[in-house]
Amino acid sequence: MDGLSEAPGILFRARHLVVGVAALMIVGLAACGSDNGGGGGAATSSVSVTEREWEVAPDPTSADAGEVTFSVSNEGTEIHEFVVVKTDLASGDLPTVEDGSVDEEGEGIEPVDEIEDIAAGSSQELKVDLESGHYVVLCNIVEKENGETEPHYAKGMRTDFTVN
Ligand SMILES: [Cu+2]
Structure with a gap:
């Protein structure tokens, strides 16, 4: 019984971790994008x-x-x-x-x-x-x-x- 009740909790945390990593990657990409934009002028x-x-x-x-x-x-x-x-x-x-x-x-x-x-x-x-x-x-x-x-x-x- 204990094993069964814990499983959904681990899955839930794992999903949060994936969302968190994805969010960090988006922030990272945005930062790179603004750097490129600054150097693209005359x-x-x-x-x-x-x-x-x-x-x-x-x-x-x-x-x-x-x-x-x-x-x-x-x-x-x-x-x-x-x-x-x-x-x-x-x-x-x-x-x-x-x-x-x-x-x-x-x-x-x-x-x-x-x-x-x-x-x-x-x-x-x-x-x-x-x-x-x-x-x-x-x-x-x-x-x-x-x-x-x-x-x-x-x-x-x-x-x-x-x-x-
Ligand atoms: Cu003068």
Whole structure:
């Protein structure tokens, strides 16, 4: 009698064990699936940019198409900005307006995005989605002092940047 009454109990536990193992396998598969999903997107690149009087120095000077994060540090003593434009023109050949700043709406220029003001000694990030092509990164600030204008672009704050 004892043997008979115990048998259903063992069977019951065994069934629970199978369900438990199956549940763990599903959790395991789900975890693998989410890992694969995270790596399946477009490339991401990080570029460090140093700005000072009078240069804009990205490192490296190229990135892969996709999400690009520019970490811009102003190591100069004046306020600067960081502008990204897509253009086939060389960095020194962009169209300018009267005060010497780049005409960001000018012919042959496609504005992408920008950080407007980066105080001396501070850093800011700009995350953009870039397709393959030629870009120029620049500072488009114009200082006006004692009737004189000093466009940072003309002073050399511009660099070619390639997206592969
Ligand atoms: Cu500047």
